[in-house]
Amino acid sequence: MLKFNHENIVKFYGWTLVEEDPQIIGIVLEWCNYSLDMAVTQIKVDPFKIIVEVALALEHLHSFNIIPRDVKPHNILICKPLGVEWSNAVPNLCDFGCAKKCN
Numbered sequence: 001m002l003k004f005n006h007e008n009i010v011k012f013y014g015w016t017l018v019e020e021d022p023q024i025i026g027i028v029l030e031w032c033n034y035s036l037d038m039a040v041t042q043i044k045v046d047p048f049k050i051i052v053e054v055a056l057a058l059e060h061l062h063s064f065n066i067i068p069r070d071v072k073p074h075n076i077l078i079c080k081p082l083g084v085e086w087s088n089a090v091p092n093l094c095d096f097g098c099a100k101k102c103n
């Protein structure tokens, strides 16, 4: 599991047991409350800001030789806590299930 500390990479907080089924292990992540689709089409978040910030996330991963291999709109989520202006919403890259470290 990736454990990177970057503003535009969804934060990994740890593992948890799922009470209803002890055979399932849950992943605890930072909660991102908007999809990219909703943020861009309904709320009109600046797409340029999103592209730039996702590029910063990719640059950070690449500096550790990590390639996510599944970068697509569904894997970009937007965090906008209550009371925060939309102009300060933070795009986050998520879903590192296909990520690979290259030498």
Ligand SMILES: Nc1ncnc2c1ncn2[C@@H]1O[C@H](COP(=O)(O)OP(=O)(O)O)[C@@H](O)[C@H]1O
Residues within 6 Å of the ligand: 010, 029, 030, 031, 032, 033, 035, 074, 075, 077, 094, 095, 096, 097
């Ligand atoms: N941290 C998160 N906060 C809010 N929703 C999330 C978060 N992580 C995943 N999701 C939601 O779950 C969907 C699937 O999760 P994802 O990690 O992309 O797995 P996969 O695409 O492999 O099923 C995402 O597209 C998103 O809608």
Ligand SMILES: [Mg+2]
Residues within 6 Å of the ligand: 074, 075, 094, 095
């Ligand atoms: Mg996904």
